[in-house]
């Protein structure tokens with residue numbers, strides 16, 4: 001018999017159906033978002049002087065059913081703090097979190113979530129299989145289903161051959177895969193993964209990406225954190241960039257793919273252009289910044305900047321030789337949010 005889950009204001013839905021490849025039973029449009037975060041704020045106190053450290057401040061975003069949302073940010077940006085708050089492992093100072101239509105502290109919602117911590121801690125003396133059986137106990141998986149559930153999870157993360165080895169002998173990447181297997185055991189509707197690719201070799205990263213893509217295709221919602229831009233670009237439907245605890249960009253990746261920057265070539269060298277009082281942002285991203293000779297390579301992030309730059313060139317008497325559109329990748333945006341610390345593109349943050 002399949003486990004049934006009660007969704008607030010929704011009919012009973014077999015949880016297994018959500019990851020067994022069947023169509024999503026209730027129309028997504030009729031459902032509340034899988035996750036909604038509003039004004040999340042957490043300040044830590046640290047050391048003898050109780051110095052205040054910003055974990056996150058005013059973070060708001062939401063994730064639709066069946067979507068992959070990536071929290072992207074450098075070390076210390078606030079990714080783990082955000083995820084800790086979602087799971088009620090960290091108590092926020094302020095803010096509201098709704099998981100699968102329920103308050104995030106509601107056990108009914110939490111039972112439908114799979115979680116991979118940033119640094120999973122497992123008992124060294126257990127084998128991989130024993131660990132997953134232990135988690136089946138915690139999840140109250142009926143005895144007759146356990147073997148299939150454990151085998152299924154081991155197979156999905158490619159750990160079947162090593163299932164009989166003790167965890168103390170596992171490599172970092174193998175532990176990470178087992179951590180993923182444990183997150184999948186409860187057949188979750190929402191997966192929350194803190195740095196799921198960490199410790200994996202390129203092959204392992206690709207396998208995990210494929211696995212997450214499969215889960216997504218089967219209707220599972222995934223929230224993951226990462227600082228690896230290509231992984232995010234290939235998987236996520238939407239991305240939130242965190243910088244020093246603030247969400248500086250919250251955008252759908254489709255919209256980013258359509259975003260366009262411009263490269264402007266102007267007669268005269270860059271030093272000359274700088275002296276002409278062109279905006280500083282135009283001088284920094286143009287590529288050939290070191291060139292003392294040849295046309296100045298200037299950059300505009302969007303059409304409004306392009307207009308400003310062309311006006312400035314005209315006012316300075318610098319002839320414009322060419323204007324080329326340039327696709328703005330997520331990598332570009334990520335770097336620019338960190339250089340300038342501002343919302344750089346259509347952000348709702």
Ligand SMILES: Nc1ncnc2c1ncn2[C@@H]1O[C@H](COP(=O)(O)OP(=O)(O)OP(=O)(O)O)[C@@H](O)[C@H]1O
Pocket residue numbers: 044045046053054055056073074075076077078079080081082118227
């Ligand atoms: N328990 C804690 N006590 C004090 N400060 C903390 C605590 N947890 C996090 N912080 C601080 O909050 C900020 C955000 O940390 P967080 O772990 O959320 O970052 P992160 O984006 O997950 O970084 P990483 O990529 O290194 O995992 C950092 O300045 C960190 O030092």
Ligand SMILES: [Mg+2]
Pocket residue numbers: 079080081118194
């Ligand atoms: Mg972290």
